[in-house]
Amino acid sequence: MAGGDGQPALQVIILGSGGGPLEDNTTAFLVRSTATGWKKGSVLAVDAGVHLASIVRILENHPSDSSPDHADKPVTLINGPFEGLEIPHSLAKSNAAYITRTLVGTYLITHPHLDHISGFVVNTAALQGSRPKVLAGLPSTIEAFKDHIFNNVIWPNLSDENNGAGLVTYRRLVEGGSPALGQGDDKGYIEICEGLGVKTLSVSHGHCIERHSHRGSNVGLASSPPPYGSPPQTRQRTGSQVLNPPLFGRSPSVTNIPSLDMRMADVQERICVYDSSAYFIRDIATGKEVLIFGDVEPDAISLWPRNKQVWIEAAPKIASGRLGGILIECSFDDSQTDDRLYGHLAPRYLIEELKALADEVELYKKGKEQATSKERATSKKRKRLSATLEEGARQHLPRTRSGRTSSPSPRSRTRSQLTETAVTEAGGSEAHTAEAKSVTAGADSRFSLRGKSKFPLKGVKIVIIHVKDTLDDGPGMGTKILEELTRYEEEEQIGCEFVISKMGQAVYL
Template sequence: MADSPSFEVIVLGPTGGPCEDRTTGLLVRTKSTNWSPGSIVAVDAGTMLAGIIRILKPHFPSSNSKTSRANPVLKEGPMKGLNLPFVTAEANAAYVFRELIGAFLITHPHLDHVSGLAINTPIIEAGSGPKPVAALPSVLAAIKNHVFNDVIWPNLSDEDGGAGLLTYQRLVEGGNPRFGNGESRGYVRACQGIMTKCLSVSHGRCKQRYHPESGVHHRVGSAVFNHGEPRLLRPRAISVDQPSEGYYSPARSPRLIPGEPMLATVESSAFFLRDHESGNEIIVFGDVEPDSISLEPRNRRVWETAAPKIANGKLRTIFIECSYTDSIDDVYLYGHLCPRHLVAELTVLADLVMYSRDNQYAGTDRKRKRPILGESLLDENSPRNKRTLSSSSGKARSSSSRGPYNEPLDGLSDLYTFEEFDPPDPTRWATVETPPLAGLSIYIIHIKETLKDDGSPGPRIIQELNDHSDAVRLGCSFSLPNTSEAISC
């Protein structure tokens, strides 16, 4: 493990609503850079300027004070070390937004992740050049067609005759292999000192009625009836290498379920952020659902990418949502996680970390069966494995089901439809000296506040996570970041 932290993450908004002033927004910078222009990357922007002002306000006696600055550099607080070129919190917050934030990484286009970006963008000065907004093509298409479209909000982008304050950077899903070498292969520049790679995850399902690239109102990837016969539309996945031609991407394919309406996966993202100097990384998830109930399970690919980095100590922090307590039924998750499902996902990650450790210390000569998807949750003696494999509607699925990247699922997709939670085997890592996820810090974001007299559900979510984790001996720690908190990781 590295001895010193490489990143500082400032939490502007840690919740998923309903209060609009604390919705998802993180500022990330590397410890190897100072507070210099372009040294911060914002991951999501549900809350942005309001959150920065909230951080700076305590250091200014009055927002109307015009007195000279006695302390031009912040001596304390989440933005300690920041130079203050102006005399009010508001003016300095605008400075941070305009000059210090080098780019916005958007996980998905829901309002609680982009509303701050829309409302705040007009303060960007055209003379400083357009601010990059980087995301998967489908995410940018939704922002372009349904936010910055001169109807919902002015077109402030540099496309289609807009004002030129923003520029869209379409990321290659899974990383662009033309960039970087070795461990940094596929990563692209996010801001000064930070590289990023984006992987697609699933945020539930919907009946999409518009193509996510063109904005034409039909169901993307779903049945469009042509002379009474349904056909499949192939959604485009545009990369920076192919700006005008589409290609078929299994990660964005529709899922056809006999007897069910045509459904499409709501695409979200997980961003790997890499410190260019140390090579250390963190992961920031957008909204995400468990693979066990997803139309298109995609989380495993994130865990496969993360596992060797955790095993060698280069990845020690994950920011991930857990929106509800375990009291919620699966049918009401709406593309989110709760403690039982998050720990189930982390158990898959733990299997992969143990596999990586075995290879790391024993080399390739030691043969160990690579864990299959969800293996840690499926004891061969479990009653679940003795049930007839069927869908939740009672109709058997085809044994030729394939995963989101076109790999055979070996029949496991049939198990995803069971809604009950089978706890992992509590003796799985009982004899392991070091728990598989020891040293990994997991920060829980996007909690859905209930605004009831009994308080926030956050503490209960953490307790349930700890209970599930202790039962299987994962070894990781769970924390709730506070609004305006700076986290060193």
């Protein structure tokens, strides 16, 4: 996807593509709007399982313009993820520090698991600049940092809260987008850094099996159980019959809830859903977007399925061509059983999620088509009814002595009354009368899908992240996942282009 001049609007640099166990390639990305160039504060870090060390490794192998005519600093980097960036130093580690201190101003964290935050935490004390780094995320993510990371136990309090050192400032994002910000398509987006806006939706990342009072996601628990909180039924899946893993050694069946009066307390005690995030990141200059998920589980086996709300939000963006890429995890291949997914996706579930997205895109497109057809039909009906109205009105208006018709008082009849009378008395059927009522009242009609087109997600690049390495000989996990996804795509024909992410890769949208 490109901007108005044919150039890419967004760039995503993969700093870390894995989900462990190798600690040097855990989840981390840099995102920027190409319209801003490489300005101060224009680069957004999304997660930071790795960070500074990964940038150093990329720069060590990055081509640059080192010809005699450009021997003096700064040197411009070419043909790589940092293409066009002028670097002021000779050593890769010095230039990596420059990038992080100067260009990266905000860290957008999907959830506070170590493989998504450890690089940021370890790097923080060395990244002192003229302003604190912004740590942005859902309130639950920020509270986890306050309580469990920057707490003077796990790590010094480097934040600007609770009398900390002030190297980090927190930015709590509003679930579903900030309602008071923006208009129209921009509603809910908050400018997170130079040239980029973001809208946040929460998703589920499995549940905790440890026995304790409810913690983790607490949305909606003050007055009612979580949406979709009723215990799921046994589900058939490829190669296995599974029941969601028992919580605290008990089956999550209805018989475990003695009465409705005890239901709330029991749900709070038994179900602990872990929050993660999905970020719609928008290039402010062009309106083009990329969707980046944190760790996420499939709705089909979730105790709190929330992916569909993301797909509903994404559908109009895909239909209009604004959303060109989705970075989403697929941690395992299909050999991993449901009870060992631990809040992650495998190809059999990722394709189901993408089919759900495709259905939402089809639904949206059908709705737009129906709305356009209805608008055209309504316009024609109004013209016909207007002609009928005039003819019927002429036949029923009182005659003057001269034989001419006289117009009634504007207050004597409403337009709908006049239309009904004119159509009915002019020989119209009850159906025509009902049609007149519908037009004058602006009544809506519901539409239904009449089939699906091929390739509803054509043009959307699906970048696979958070692949877990098995450390075995033979084909890597990424290769297996891509083969399985490719087979599913051949069967379903939803039009996705799958890409397995790699450290140092640049994705342009």
